[in-house]
Amino acid sequence: MRTSVRPIAIVKKSRPARTIRPSLAIALVWILVLTGCTPRTPDGPAADLIPLAQDAGVYHGLDPEQPLIANTAQTLAYAEFLQAHFAPWEPDRTPIEADAAYWGLTHFGTAHLFGENTLARDPDWIKRLGRYARADSYPSMNRRAIAVTNVNMRVLPTLPPTFYDPSRAGEGFPFDMMQNSLVAAGTPLLATHTSEDRAWVLVEARYAFGWVRATDIAWVDDGFETFFRTGTYAAIVRDDVPVVDGDGVFRFDAHIGWILPVLQGGFGDNGMALVIPVRDRRGDAVAQVAFLPSSVVRPAPLAATPANFTALINAMLGRPYGWGGLYEGRDCSMAVMDLMAPFGIFLPRNSRPQAASGEVATIAGLDRQAKKRFILARATPFMTLVGKPGHIMLYIGQHDGEPVVFHAVWGLRTMHQGKPGREVIGSAVITTLEPGLELPTLSRPDGILLETVTSINTLGPASGATP
Amino acid sequence: MRTSVRPIAIVKKSRPARTIRPSLAIALVWILVLTGCTPRTPDGPAADLIPLAQDAGVYHGLDPEQPLIANTAQTLAYAEFLQAHFAPWEPDRTPIEADAAYWGLTHFGTAHLFGENTLARDPDWIKRLGRYARADSYPSMNRRAIAVTNVNMRVLPTLPPTFYDPSRAGEGFPFDMMQNSLVAAGTPLLATHTSEDRAWVLVEARYAFGWVRATDIAWVDDGFETFFRTGTYAAIVRDDVPVVDGDGVFRFDAHIGWILPVLQGGFGDNGMALVIPVRDRRGDAVAQVAFLPSSVVRPAPLAATPANFTALINAMLGRPYGWGGLYEGRDCSMAVMDLMAPFGIFLPRNSRPQAASGEVATIAGLDRQAKKRFILARATPFMTLVGKPGHIMLYIGQHDGEPVVFHAVWGLRTMHQGKPGREVIGSAVITTLEPGLELPTLSRPDGILLETVTSINTLGPASGATP
Numbered sequence: 038m039r040t041s042v043r044p045i046a047i048v049k050k051s052r053p054a055r056t057i058r059p060s061l062a063i064a065l066v067w068i069l070v071l072t073g074c075t076p077r078t079p080d081g082p083a084a085d086l087i088p089l090a091q092d093a094g095v096y097h098g099l100d101p102e103q104p105l106i107a108n109t110a111q112t113l114a115y116a117e118f119l120q121a122h123f124a125p126w127e128p129d130r131t132p133i134e135a136d137a138a139y140w141g142l143t144h145f146g147t148a149h150l151f152g153e154n155t156l157a158r159d160p161d162w163i164k165r166l167g168r169y170a171r172a173d174s175y176p177s178m179n180r181r182a183i184a185v186t187n188v189n190m191r192v193l194p195t196l197p198p199t200f201y202d203p204s205r206a207g208e209g210f211p212f213d214m215m216q217n218s219l220v221a222a223g224t225p226l227l228a229t230h231t232s233e234d235r236a237w238v239l240v241e242a243r244y245a246f247g248w249v250r251a252t253d254i255a256w257v258d259d260g261f262e263t264f265f266r267t268g269t270y271a272a273i274v275r276d277d278v279p280v281v282d283g284d285g286v287f288r289f290d291a292h293i294g295w296i297l298p299v300l301q302g303g304f305g306d307n308g309m310a311l312v313i314p315v316r317d318r319r320g321d322a323v324a325q326v327a328f329l330p331s332s333v334v335r336p337a338p339l340a341a342t343p344a345n346f347t348a349l350i351n352a353m354l355g356r357p358y359g360w361g362g363l364y365e366g367r368d369c370s371m372a373v374m375d376l377m378a379p380f381g382i383f384l385p386r387n388s389r390p391q392a393a394s395g396e397v398a399t400i401a402g403l404d405r406q407a408k409k410r411f412i413l414a415r416a417t418p419f420m421t422l423v424g425k426p427g428h429i430m431l432y433i434g435q436h437d438g439e440p441v442v443f444h445a446v447w448g449l450r451t452m453h454q455g456k457p458g459r460e461v462i463g464s465a466v467i468t469t470l471e472p473g474l475e476l477p478t479l480s481r482p483d484g485i486l487l488e489t490v491t492s493i494n495t496l497g498p499a500s501g502a503t504p
Numbered sequence: 505m506r507t508s509v510r511p512i513a514i515v516k517k518s519r520p521a522r523t524i525r526p527s528l529a530i531a532l533v534w535i536l537v538l539t540g541c542t543p544r545t546p547d548g549p550a551a552d553l554i555p556l557a558q559d560a561g562v563y564h565g566l567d568p569e570q571p572l573i574a575n576t577a578q579t580l581a582y583a584e585f586l587q588a589h590f591a592p593w594e595p596d597r598t599p600i601e602a603d604a605a606y607w608g609l610t611h612f613g614t615a616h617l618f619g620e621n622t623l624a625r626d627p628d629w630i631k632r633l634g635r636y637a638r639a640d641s642y643p644s645m646n647r648r649a650i651a652v653t654n655v656n657m658r659v660l661p662t663l664p665p666t667f668y669d670p671s672r673a674g675e676g677f678p679f680d681m682m683q684n685s686l687v688a689a690g691t692p693l694l695a696t697h698t699s700e701d702r703a704w705v706l707v708e709a710r711y712a713f714g715w716v717r718a719t720d721i722a723w724v725d726d727g728f729e730t731f732f733r734t735g736t737y738a739a740i741v742r743d744d745v746p747v748v749d750g751d752g753v754f755r756f757d758a759h760i761g762w763i764l765p766v767l768q769g770g771f772g773d774n775g776m777a778l779v780i781p782v783r784d785r786r787g788d789a790v791a792q793v794a795f796l797p798s799s800v801v802r803p804a805p806l807a808a809t810p811a812n813f814t815a816l817i818n819a820m821l822g823r824p825y826g827w828g829g830l831y832e833g834r835d836c837s838m839a840v841m842d843l844m845a846p847f848g849i850f851l852p853r854n855s856r857p858q859a860a861s862g863e864v865a866t867i868a869g870l871d872r873q874a875k876k877r878f879i880l881a882r883a884t885p886f887m888t889l890v891g892k893p894g895h896i897m898l899y900i901g902q903h904d905g906e907p908v909v910f911h912a913v914w915g916l917r918t919m920h921q922g923k924p925g926r927e928v929i930g931s932a933v934i935t936t937l938e939p940g941l942e943l944p945t946l947s948r949p950d951g952i953l954l955e956t957v958t959s960i961n962t963l964g965p966a967s968g969a970t971p
Contacts, residue, residue, distance in 0.1 A: 196832065279702070
């Protein structure tokens with residue numbers, strides 16, 4: 038027999054918040070006990086590659102409850118974060134320049150690219166993509182939108198992966214050059230253009246811009262914006278949190294770094310009622326309410342204490358590396374950005390501008406011992422980033438006189454019988470700055486992480502420059 | 505300035521068809537000129553690997569307009585095809601057995617699997633997936649649904665790819681062992697179970713069953729089913745056809761093999777008005793109308809003429825290989841299944857049952873010359889499949905006394921300095937049964953396709969067995 042069970046229907050219309058009776062809204066919320074959670078694997082490297090205890094709490098030597106940023110300074114930083122978060126919806130927002138929007142056409146225009154079948158792409162492929170992306174008529178719209186699921190944002194409007202030469206070490210799967218970033222469900226977007234067939238929309242978000250599938254976003258009007266911008270926001274503090282709305286409908290998985298509005302009056306004893314965007318049949322955004330328990334969500338911003346940083350980092354450890362956020366994993370810069378977001382600290386999406394945020398000290402010219410001494414003397418656990426071209430890490434303290442970092446890392450450069458390779462770590466881990474030093478195949482000196490570190494930079498108002 | 509242009513809104517409600525005035529419905533359809541089409545690359549192997557003309561029309565030697573199946577027989581086959589297509593919506597449908605539904609847990613239970621970071625997965629990963637997939641409580645529902653986009657159907661409810669040992673030839677990317685099949689937008693489904701968190705739904709379709717994201721399907725009620733089953737269906741005859749509805753909203757890309765209902769009275773001079781499923785804010789299916797021009801859609805079934813087979817095959821040639829339909833490409837069996845669907849010929853999803861369809865002749869014991877003679881004597885162009893374990897091809901005629909086949913193929917087995925490898929073809933191509941015979945690195949005898957061919961089977965009523 039066919040059953041036709043339907044969950045109780047409680048649809049929140051796209052209306053200004055002030056028409057909603059908060060206590061009633063909360064009472065109506067269908068409280069879901071969150072038992073489910075997609076199994077992720079701590080797919081790890083050989084244990085001896087990461088011998089340090091995978092616990093961010095044991096290296097910092099600080100009072101766990103003492104904030105690393107003054108209250109007033111954090112308030113300021115958080116206000117700036119929210120401004121950046123909602124900037125795509127500002128009425129006078131100017132779309133980025135065409136040259137920036139279409140950087141991929143130039144950057145990959147003459148590159149030797151390989152397709153999803155690992156073979157060389159047709160040399161005219163990028164040209165055809167340029168026509169499909171209608172570079173000539175950019176921009177064609179200026180419209181508010183929102184991500185209704187976790188969205189793969191692409192450099193150009195193309196779904197299959199595109200690689201550099203897969204036969205080269207560190208290229209090929211999973212390094213899809215068209216993957217710009219994962220964009221969190223609930224992220225405000227400015228839509229400025231579409232592909233010829235409307236399958237793709239060019240959007241700008243807080244930390245990135247690029248092409249997304251039209252079906253993964255919804256259009257935002259004044260009513261939705263008013264309802265969604267409640268003024269009170271929550272930070273997700275666990276990965277793989279299923280978000281199920283008041284109708285019992287699964288919407289998306291939330292992860293550390295995701296920021297969502299709290300419904301007015303939405304604080305309950307056991308958790309919070311959040312406002313989430315849902316796409317209606319015409320592609321417009323309507324608001325729904327989802328209740329999340331206290332174990333996975335906290336009011337934003339979190340106090341910037343070592344204890345809070347430790348809890349978030351420990352929750353991120355072991356998660357498989359995800360280039361550009363592929364498969365909802367994290368690459369190096371996404372790990373740092375997602376970690377800072379719950380504290381209301383805005384960071385750009387890529388490692389280079391991240392390493393230029395706050396107070397920067399260049400250490401490119403120093404030898405390894407001098408670099409270590411400099412870092413140990415000048416870095417603040419959880420607030421100092423350690424950078425090299427193409428990689429970013431977070432300093433979290435020391436172990437036996439060695440600086441210790443948290444980072445999402447693909448692997449270490451190796452050289453075996455004259456052939457470059459990678460010792461894959463492939464996850465978010467805690468290491469020294471010289472992981473794999475004992476490997477006979479480690480490429481020297483370029484495979485020694487510390488050798489290639491060029492700068493440290495300390496975030497936060499202490500440095501006078503929360504970006 | 506922000507513009508808020510909205511396309512004219514014409515939403516077809518989920519109501520029985522007989523309440524719709526056909527001529528009015530057509531008049532309302534917002535006719536979209538289809539200029540867009542996602543650029544796909546004919547990412548190809550070295551030209552000398554596929555020296556034959558890539559034109560399916562030059563090998564068959566038949567009257568191009570003479571049907572290969574009698575009219576009455578094709579009518580019968582088409583009725584069976586439609587019955588299978590809509591079988592998931594039959595009221596008395598019994599869900600598949602638990603052992604079948606969860607075959608992945610057994611099959612991969614002790615396998616050495618590798619994750620998206622190319623490292624070994626935790627040995628308990630499959631066990632955790634089993635709990636997440638709630639194998640103990642299967643089945644928990646019996647509910648009609650429909651794919652609202654092209655859906656990745658997974659063996660188990662897990663998003664990131666899972667590989668066999670990537671260091672082995674022919675394993676690793678793109679051979680994601682969790683990818684069961686792409687399922688076409690508009691495909692009727694029976695939903696029988698969900699994951700713990702409702703993020704995934706276990707569904708059965710015409711040709712496959714497996715786990716799909718809950719957000720990629722919509723629930724079907726009597727009203728929708730009545731409206732959707734118009735009794736007249738259309739076959740898509742080009743790949744990468746953007747389907748944009750009457751509101752101007754992009755919905756999905758259709759490809760050869762996709763079957764969609766024609767709106768009552770939906771035949772126009774320049775094309776057809778099709779009924780497509782759209783997901784509303786609660787996750788229920790509502791019907792929308794999309795107009796497609798005659799160049800990309802034809803009434804089903806197409807006459808089974810060499811000319812029609814040739815046109816479809818030629819449109820599929822060069823498309824990158826897609827294991828399990830990844831990135832909306834095709835693997836060997838999907839190419840054959842998708843090619844036969846427009847003719848109303850049902851084929852199972854996998855190569856083994858495909859090779860057992862119709863009149864089967866085993867040729868495993870013959871030598872290469874005898875196999876060629878047998879095939880040339882007994883095979884009918886476009887109606888005879890040529891099979892080996894794990895691969896299926898379509899016989900399309902001969903060239904200089906060599907049997908010629910159409911197939912989506914990953915690559916040829918090679919052996920170089922004792923190391924097995926693959927000469928990647930990675931696309932849908934026309935070849936002889938001995939491609940790469942001139943390669944010094946071709947693995948012999950197992951790399952010679954013809955050596956490993958074990959059977960041919962002829963589809964259609966001529967053999968008394970349209971499956």
